[in-house]
Amino acid sequence: MKNICLASVLLILAFLSTGCATHTKKLSKVREDIVRKSEAQYSELNSIAYSSIADKNYMPRTVAEEQLRLVSSYDWTSGFYPGALWYLYQLTQDEKWKDRALLYTQKLDTIQYWEGNHDVGFIMECSYGNALKEKLSKDFEAVIVQTAKSLSARFRPNAGIIQSWNASKKWNCPVIIDNMMNLELLFHATRISGDSTYYNIAVSHADTTLKNHFREDNSSFHVLNYDTTTGKVLGKYTHQGYADNSAWARGQAWGLYGFTLCYRETKDTKYLEQALRIADFIKNNPELPDDAVPYWDYNVPKTGETPRDASAAAITASALYELSTYVTKRKSDYLDFANKIMLSLSSPKYFAEAGSNKGFLLKHSVGSLPHKVEVDVPLNYADYYFLEALYRSKNLN
Known part of the structure; x- marks a missing residue:
């Protein structure tokens, strides 16, 4: 009986490993073709832009x-x-x-x-x-x-955060989850200069975001409004998502990427743990479509016309490739998920036909649907993180 149970476990593990290897093998086979297509597209984009x-x-x-x-x-x-x-x-x-x-x-x-x-x-x-x-x-x-x-001039020490947008009638001191991405510059500056001021500001912002920006399910609010004197959170909102309490898709991707890079720079495990929790929120979300390219917001009511956001998928894939290098347990899960996303984005559904899309690579991204701006269009940051993910996947292999 023990031998039968052991054999069953090994068979399941072999099946799972084969599935992960299949995604990796498929991406490896098409990667160079994707690069060639990307070159052709960006040659056209460059010719239009250069003029x-x-x-x-x-x-x-x-x-x-x-x-x-x-x-x-x-x-x-x-x-x-x-x-x-x-x-x-x-x-x-x-x-x-x-x-x-x-x-x-x-x-x-x-x-x-x-x-x-x-x-x-x-x-x-x-x-x-x-x-x-x-x-x-x-x-x-x-x-x-x-x-x-x-950038450090925007640091508000009493609140411990870097202010995102300027103050207005609506906001006292708004901080968006996107701001986690700007911390990479501060870490880089410390490595160059040896001045820990930038490092300390980045850590303060990351710690405060970790404390205040996330819900119990590890989804993120988009905008927090702070009192810069007391550090009190005055309110939690959205600006580009479906609702204040919804999970705006690109915002979740920014958080995943941001806390992954914070772990890279600090080796503080609390950042790695948060990145893993966000990754699991995205990966296991019942509202994530089968092709792993999310709708523009996880909580928006879905119809056949609800836009996807390829930019959120590309950011997520790039972050997952880096995240996979920091873990041993479930490493293959995150790699497999990243490869699945990249295979979807490389398919004709999302990757532009030659000579189309004005030279951009990816179709079907969303800038800000509530403002009816850049809905179902190519976006330069979708292309950027797609190419970064492609580069990271190549280096991992």
Whole structure:
């Protein structure tokens, strides 16, 4: 009887391992084809964008009314296009992508002095941060440190957080879950400069977010409003989600990615534990479709017309690849989930046909449905995290 039970257990484990290996094998087979298709798409996108490079609006962000929408360097998404170019270079080692990435990265130089937006972390880490992986000019290190100094001006010590948007009639001191992503810049600046000020601010923000931003089921609120004198939370809301108490899909992905990178930089297990809890919330969510590409909000009533959000899926996949390197137990579960997402995003349902989508890679992302902005369109950050996930999956293999 014992032998029969043992044999049954081994058979189940073998079956599960085969399933995980199958997803990995499938992605390995199609990865180079995806890279070639991505190069072709971005060659077209680059040709359209390059014609406008002399204009202040030069970074490709999305498609609006069948036209490529370009934004200035002060748009929160401006770092994703050069970042995507850096990942194309890392995936191909073709110098043309490096040259293009460097050209667009240096267009963001003045952002290092901007104290008016918390998303300077997104902008500069995706561009200059990726450039530094290629061991380019030491001047780029100074840019990262100066940007961290600018971002630190938004730190509110009594509340222990970095303020996201500026104060308004609606908000006293709003902090969004997205802000976890900007902490990577602060950690990077500490490694470069040796100044622990940036590290301490990042840890304070992460700790306060961990304390206040999550519900019992480990889903995240989108916006918290703080009193900067007392540190009291004045209210918990959404801005881009379905409802104040709903789980906005991209917000959950930001949280997963943010706490994963915090563990990488600090090795504090409380961040790893939170990342794992968020990963499980996403993976086991009964509202997650079979192809693992979520609707724009997990709690929105679903119809045949409810939009998916490919950007949330791409961010999640990239985070899962890194998260899988920090665990042994259930490592294959997270890898399998990430590979499943990437296979879905690489399918014709989400990956654009050659020559379409104005050169963007992914279709079907959502910026802010409540504001009727960028609904069911390509988005530059969806492409960025898709290429990052592709690069990470290749390195893992």
